[in-house]
Amino acid sequence: MKNLKTVIEQVKNSRLGENRAWIYDENGNIKEDVYVFDILPFLSRLIDYEIEIEESDVDDSWENYITADNTYNHGCNVSNDLDFRVVNTDKTDEHIAFIKVHLFGDIRGGYSADFAINLGEYTNLIEFLYNEIDEDCRQSKELDSRYTVDMDIFSEGVSVWDSIAGEEYEVCEIEKDDILKEIEEIKEEI
Numbered sequence: 001m002k003n004l005k006t007v008i009e010q011v012k013n014s015r016l017g018e019n020r021a022w023i024y025d026e027n028g029n030i031k032e033d034v035y036v037f038d039i040l041p042f043l044s045r046l047i048d049y050e051i052e053i054e055e056s057d058v059d060d061s062w063e064n065y066i067t068a069d070n071t072y073n074h075g076c077n078v079s080n081d082l083d084f085r086v087v088n089t090d091k092t093d094e095h096i097a098f099i100k101v102h103l104f105g106d107i108r109g110g111y112s113a114d115f116a117i118n119l120g121e122y123t124n125l126i127e128f129l130y131n132e133i134d135e136d137c138r139q140s141k142e143l144d145s146r147y148t149v150d151m152d153i154f155s156e157g158v159s160v161w162d163s164i165a166g167e168e169y170e171v172c173e174i175e176k177d178d179i180l181k182e183i184e185e186i187k188e189e190i
Helices: 004-014 039-049 054-063 126-132 176-189
Strands: 067-070 084-086 095-101 115-120 138-142 147-152 158-162 167-169
Touching: 004 039, 004 095, 004 138, 039 054, 039 095, 054 084, 054 095, 115 126, 147 176, 158 176, 167 176
Parallel strands: none
Antiparallel strands: 067 084, 084 095, 095 115, 138 147, 147 158, 158 167
16 A cells, blocks of 8 residues: 555645644645745655555564654654654565654654655665755745745754845744844844
């Protein structure tokens, strides 16, 4: 079975309704003044790498993994955290990443269905992503006519480019007013 298209729909549905996270508007879009890496375009890109799995493969991945991690553990600035495990296939030297997306609630639960992507010879999901689809691991969004915010799926903060001063600032805030305030604080320290 392939689950990624179902997972994408689960993510979209989790962004709607009365109990949606505060970062989403009533249409399920990330609010204009919020700067987080949007997981949906990233997931759509992974469809090219998705492979067919059986439910027993998912169960085995919980016991026989090489590495496991969660973007939450690193405080990543992402709309929906990812939980992932890498396993080695017994038949070849290829590796598979089993991934699920956090939809709601406590990080220890509230996940989507699992989907799997073929990592080939890579033993690390992050290394695979930055080597194979690097451009899809980063997103940019204008803050205003002066500042552009760059977001990376595996980064805690954001990089803000000041087109007038020709400077880049590393900021940990995610809302427009808070980002601007932190930039001013950084400039005062310089």
